[in-house]
Amino acid sequence: MTSMLENKNKPFNEINKKIILEKIKNEISKIRNYTPKVAIFGDTGVGKSSLCNALFGKNIAEISDVEACTRAPQEILLSGEGNGITLLDVPGVGEDPQRHAEYRELYKSLLPGLDLVIWAIKADDRKYATSIEIYQEILKPNLEKCPVIFVITQADKIEPHRKWDVQKNEPGEEQVVNLTKKINDISSRFNVSTNKIVAVSANDSWNLVELVNKVVDILPNEKKYSFTREAKEETVSEEAAKNAEIGIFEEIKKKAGETWDYIKYEATDIIVDKVKEYTPKIAHTFIRWLSSFW
Template sequence: MPTPKHAAVPAGLPEEIFTLLAGAGIRLTLEELQQLRQRLHAVVNYHATIGVMGKTGAGKSSLCNALFGREVAEVSAVEACTRSPQEIDWSIQQGKGLSLIDMPGVGESGRRHDEYTALYRQLLPELDLVLWVIKGDDRALSIDEQFYQQVLLPALWDSAIPVVLVVSQVDKIEPCREWDWVKNHPGPCQRQNIEAKVAQVCRVFKLPPSQVCAISAEEGYGLVTLVEKVVTLLPAEKKWSFTREARQDTVSECAWRSASQGLWDTLTTAVMAMARESWDFVSSKLSALAGRLFSWW
């Protein structure tokens, strides 16, 4: 499968956009052109924030390493407490990068329930995406379901933050000895059980298959599909930042095209808004002039 070599915006893209505008007869002022350049810079250099959630031991750290190809050892604690969220900040340069908020595992104890509930509700509105990780061979989903229904959903009702449920460590789903270690994919019976697990998660959490993905981070299984799902769900202006930071062998041509289209759509929307504002200004002046002409008659 061909994958892009890098996630850099072509150097000539801004100038090509301005050339297309001129060719289409759209004339922007110097101030509007500067605003457009700033919008392009903001989208290309957007710093995304992703919340990685789920019960302790579900495989959150392994997922982060597998998706972004860097060690989670680069961790700075938001607060000096093991029960506090950990912010993993991966920045290439100023203005670029990705922050992963590794939330404390839900279900640690009943005593911590209220504390974690308040913490999740506080941080959720600041996120661009939520990855909720569920261990593939974990049959007890009641705690995950409770937090999802009572904490996550209410916090996201008034926002457009996408959620992807990640069924992790599926290589451990029985019969685990069927796993093909050469080709890194499940055997026939194991595949059926993985599909059954995904169907169960969809049913329990009332989510479509487009928001649930089965992976094995250690084996690199399902990561390409996960990236495609994430890029599809993200708003147009945020697709590029996630694709830019993802490990490039996990980014398919489909995901790449979707991210590129999101970048283009964001810029064209900005152009149309500016052109509309310019036209509204001109139109208002013409209307005023027409009014004066009619008054003379």
């Protein structure tokens, strides 16, 4: 929809304005209640359950890291603040070489219905040649519709694994060096920006805020909010929450098209009212951003 004005030949009057503003309200409601579908790629033992539990605060026992025996992806709907989020546990390409062709077709069939892929790679995993092939062939051509974030899991176990700074709950100096090397290695071998790679330790709740920040950065404007809505509150920074609301504003402005100049003040009031209702903690920050926008 390039414009919310159905008939451009009609004079722009109060009746037309009311119709457009009602459409804007409906569009905002649709965005705020959207149920995103997120696929978690990764081999058995990579820590998919722990990662999802840490991100969304649910006990996701259904995502199994025990056996690499499932051919069908497991779909789990988590009910949260809005219409929830759907997580799809996808078997890793390295789990069973005999099923490589089968998994390739599975990924192709799943991709059109996905909003985001979280690709989990263990901190000590060095064998991902097959994953690179799948990424380049299937996922990379579709990044605009379905972005991919690479997550290095179990960062606390990277060598030297006994050097984790327990008091500060962060990697020790030597571990930081090795994690940086790991990020650069994935960046080079997959040919992706380091901005789309993040190391975390789910068990220690380390760097999850940075993960959410990066996810919000790469998601399309109309889908940013649905992710921050479902993530645990402590993993959503003020910046991520603000950027999610800015995403809604930018999407509404884009869909209003040429009618925006006629309804921008009323539409902005509607948007601000919803920010105050849904994310009151960052309302002031968002309004301040709006002031600079005008």
